[in-house]
Amino acid sequence: MLSLPKYSWLLVLFLWGGTFASLATPIVHIRLRVEPGTHSFTCHYQFTLPASDTTSVVRLNLNHALNLQRVHSTGALQQRVSTVTYVGDTVHQVQVRYGPHRRRRQIELVYSGTMAKGEFTDQVAVFSGHGNWLPFRPYAEYELVAYELVVQAPAAYQVRSTTAAVRQRPGEWVFHGTTSHIEPTAFVAQHFYQATSATAPPIALVKAGAPLARPDTVLLHRAEAIVAFYNRTIGRQAPVGRFTILLPGTNSGAYGLLDDATVITYSTFDVTSQEDLLILAHEISHKWWAYGSFHDENGWLSEAFATYSSLLYLQASGDEAGYRAELARLAASAAGTPPLWGFDRYQHPFAMYRRVIYNKGTGILAALHQHVGTEQFMTILAQTAAQQTSTTTGFLATVAQVAGPGAHAWLLAELKR
Numbered sequence: 001m002l003s004l005p006k007y008s009w010l011l012v013l014f015l016w017g018g019t020f021a022s023l024a025t026p027i028v029h030i031r032l033r034v035e036p037g038t039h040s041f042t043c044h045y046q047f048t049l050p051a052s053d054t055t056s057v058v059r060l061n062l063n064h065a066l067n068l069q070r071v072h073s074t075g076a077l078q079q080r081v082s083t084v085t086y087v088g089d090t091v092h093q094v095q096v097r098y099g100p101h102r103r104r105r106q107i108e109l110v111y112s113g114t115m116a117k118g119e120f121t122d123q124v125a126v127f128s129g130h131g132n133w134l135p136f137r138p139y140a141e142y143e144l145v146a147y148e149l150v151v152q153a154p155a156a157y158q159v160r161s162t163t164a165a166v167r168q169r170p171g172e173w174v175f176h177g178t179t180s181h182i183e184p185t186a187f188v189a190q191h192f193y194q195a196t197s198a199t200a201p202p203i204a205l206v207k208a209g210a211p212l213a214r215p216d217t218v219l220l221h222r223a224e225a226i227v228a229f230y231n232r233t234i235g236r237q238a239p240v241g242r243f244t245i246l247l248p249g250t251n252s253g254a255y256g257l258l259d260d261a262t263v264i265t266y267s268t269f270d271v272t273s274q275e276d277l278l279i280l281a282h283e284i285s286h287k288w289w290a291y292g293s294f295h296d297e298n299g300w301l302s303e304a305f306a307t308y309s310s311l312l313y314l315q316a317s318g319d320e321a322g323y324r325a326e327l328a329r330l331a332a333s334a335a336g337t338p339p340l341w342g343f344d345r346y347q348h349p350f351a352m353y354r355r356v357i358y359n360k361g362t363g364i365l366a367a368l369h370q371h372v373g374t375e376q377f378m379t380i381l382a383q384t385a386a387q388q389t390s391t392t393t394g395f396l397a398t399v400a401q402v403a404g405p406g407a408h409a410w411l412l413a414e415l416k417r
């Protein structure tokens with residue numbers, strides 16, 4: 001897997017450094033030491049704001065179950081660690097105050113802990129988007145960061161991530177990328193089973209726990225078709241050049257990662273069933289649909305768009321009846337729910353969030369599709385994905401630009417219904 005041409009990692013490092021200089025994203029350095037035998041880990045974490053960010057108070061939340069051992073901030077006027085309540089959870093909160101004219105704003109944390117149940121099996125330890133192992137700024141879990149992830153594990157272990165390691169030596173693996181704050185990913189296991197498709201773009205399958213079997217081959221072929229479909233449609237202005245599917249077998253859900261990858265944890269996942277096929281298509285599409293905050297109504301820009309993308313794939317694969325039946329099922333679930341516009345998830349049980357943000361939102365997209373026609377609709381989606389639109393008003397502006405003020409007014413009325 002690590003057959004990078006000689007010196008190419010130097011080029012990667014150079015490009016990575018160049019990205020840092022040109023983007024206004026924070027830079028994160030993570031050094032993770034894993035003891036798979038005891039499911040414990042230690043993390044040296046460094047968060048650096050870009051020079052263009054003059055924020056005077058920086059807050060980082062960290063899972064309260066982790067043992068925060070050290071906090072050090074460079075150039076700070078004041079540094080405080082407290083325990084606060086954050087969307088119903090207790091978290092450590094590091095708050096650092098900076099004066100003006102500080103060029104370098106950096107916070108270092110050292111913390112350790114034991115992995116949560118559901119994040120490991122006897123064969124693999126999973127550090128990824130749902131493991132709650134990384135700090136993040138409040139209400140900004142999906143803030144883009146440029147990261148370097150260094151993973152140290154006992155010599156008998158291998159480490160995999162969403163991309164190939166840029167550097168590796170016995171017991172240490174280094175990965176670089178740009179992804180959301182909580183999504184740098186490391187899988188640690190003694191053995192991985194892998195396959196890569198010969199298609200363009202190539203799809204890599206990385207599995208832990210059991211050798212690749214027939215359902216995995218079917219999954220790989222389906223993923224090739226789904227990624228190719230999205231590259232022609234929703235992703236045509238921002239196509240992917242590769243994609244990775246990680247299969248840890250931890251049975252704790254499925255989630256997409258911005259870094260051209262998805263994690264499917266179900267050990268019995270079979271895309272010959274429509275339910276699993278739609279999950280796969282939904283999660284892959286999150287590569288393009290990840291910018292609407294899950295704390296408010298803008299979450300539909302992630303979840304309804306991913307759900308409708310999976311239905312578009314189903315339809316394109318020839319299952320018009322399945323497409324219609326699934327839309328009817330979602331419409332029934334959305335009946336009688338409050339408007340998506342202004343929906344406050346924290347005033348409702350989680351089930352209502354799903355009914356409004358996922359199901360009602362999907363129905364609204366299907367109606368918009370019908371209202372403006374496939375050609376304009378695909379232009380709207382492709383442009384929304386490429387612009388990384390994160391607000392409903394931003395999406396409405398794209399609709400107005402592509403399909404005119406009438407379509408904008410029509411959509412606004414639908415959202416308020």
Ligand SMILES: [Zn+2]
Nearest residue numbers: 282302303306
């Ligand atoms: Zn989703």
